Amino acid sequence: MIVTILHDEHLPDGLGAVERVAEVRYATADTLAEALPGTEVLLVWDFFSHALEAAWPAADSLRWIHVAAAGVDTLLFDGLVNSDVVVTNSRGIFDRPIAEFVLASMLAFAKDVPRSLRLQDGRLWRHRETEQLAGTSAVVVGTGAIGREIAGLLRAVGVEVVGAGRRERSGDPDFGEVRLSDDLESYVGDHDWLVMVAPLTEQTEHMVGERVLAAMKPTARLINVGRGELVVTEDLVASIESRSIAGAALDVFETEPLPAESPLWRFENVLISPHMSGDARGWRDRLAKLFVDNVERYVAGDGLRNVVDKQRGYVASDS
């Protein structure tokens, strides 16, 4: 069995168990086409890479691709979607860190942390009133594992939560109520926080545009830890400029790294971070371990963990 690892400057550690059962090839975007012939298993460690589509004709023996990320939007293309190649992702690794990151962003706004830091830099003592987070209300768009972890953490600190997804339902174990994400505009105005963690698909792309933003409370804030393309960037900039919403915490962007000329950098009520919300110390080791576990299942003929529904673009159930 040949296992190929598509990587950038970072290489995974702890793959000894894979090396014992397979020939392991290492490839970068430039050398992937050379490495693919004969490859049965591909680990996409460089998860922002688009290299596979170009090298696809060389994939003569490929049966399974494992992605070291939760979102697989970068990877999926028609040839792969319509093939028999199984895709798995790294669901579970990022849940708690991302949920904590969302809570950190909300508390930073509620307790005016950015202003405190800027006043500190000027050695200025200026008392302000803070906001209480408990009793506020959030809509979490995305009802996968990360959205569920966010919902649980927010509820634990007294925030009311509803979910938004493709199917309306009540009695959900994590969300209670799940509303239709297509109808977001009609109920987003009832909430103080809009948290975006949906996978990027044709249905979710640019879901948050002018109309949803206009429907938000002027005191509400947007948190995006999903994908930049869930939001229409220029509409967000306009709503921040016109103060039609109170702020945004953005960890993901339509173009990454966020270009220096983006107006988003300069707003005092926008928090920018560089796509790091899920990357708690040790994340690479946990990603490698999950892959090793799945390789062991593959070799044993057991069911793989985190099989992606390639039509939908995410893990559809507790696989």
Add this chain to the structure above:
Amino acid sequence: MIVTILHDEHLPDGLGAVERVAEVRYATADTLAEALPGTEVLLVWDFFSHALEAAWPAADSLRWIHVAAAGVDTLLFDGLVNSDVVVTNSRGIFDRPIAEFVLASMLAFAKDVPRSLRLQDGRLWRHRETEQLAGTSAVVVGTGAIGREIAGLLRAVGVEVVGAGRRERSGDPDFGEVRLSDDLESYVGDHDWLVMVAPLTEQTEHMVGERVLAAMKPTARLINVGRGELVVTEDLVASIESRSIAGAALDVFETEPLPAESPLWRFENVLISPHMSGDARGWRDRLAKLFVDNVERYVAGDGLRNVVDKQRGYVASDS
């Protein structure tokens, strides 16, 4: 009945119910001695004021003092402590906001929020790994209502908590284990966070000095939302400078406002805020309402809420 209100530039709202049952006098530090003769009830609305001690000889009819703060250290002096005058405080108003503020500070450190903001100001995209808060461990010094609220909130987000107080015990409903605060040095090294919320008394003054700081993990951080005098400021500065601890979030200081020349302002791993952790929007209204409620109890001859043990310097039980 005469009720006198000691205030600064802020006046309490919503005292109509008091005005209906009493003559209400308004006084500042300068005019307190004139207002006190005949006064039966004093509301210390300007809770940082030391004016009462100087005006004490004029307090010929005083029976009850209500303080619009949780800490009464600024108010207590021997003449008052040894008198029959009852002191009540505003326990309960600040609990949740302060607990959220502590959590906000911890998450700001864990998720590297200050560095993200400084990078944002420079329009710089620099990926970093974050810390996971769940699974870390905190010791909360102060087992009053605010300490209990902090313990509950931290546990809700997966932080392990022990309390530290005057009496060792296990099976505490909020803390589980409570250790002796006098022995802090011997166990503080087992924890990632040291949260100070004890009342300022002779026993707690300068509790966190060179020895406790030296016993902390180099990765641990101090959060002080109690009183500045709980900490030896120059020892804290030394331990930040020598990196013997990883950081501090300070909302209270030995001198307030923190003087511009203080070295604390300039550390990137120290978060400074201006004694605002409890002051969530609407706090003044809630303080006034608590006083009105206590006046109604006083007039009805019912027991007052939040009676302070003047010898100990805080509300000793659920009164």
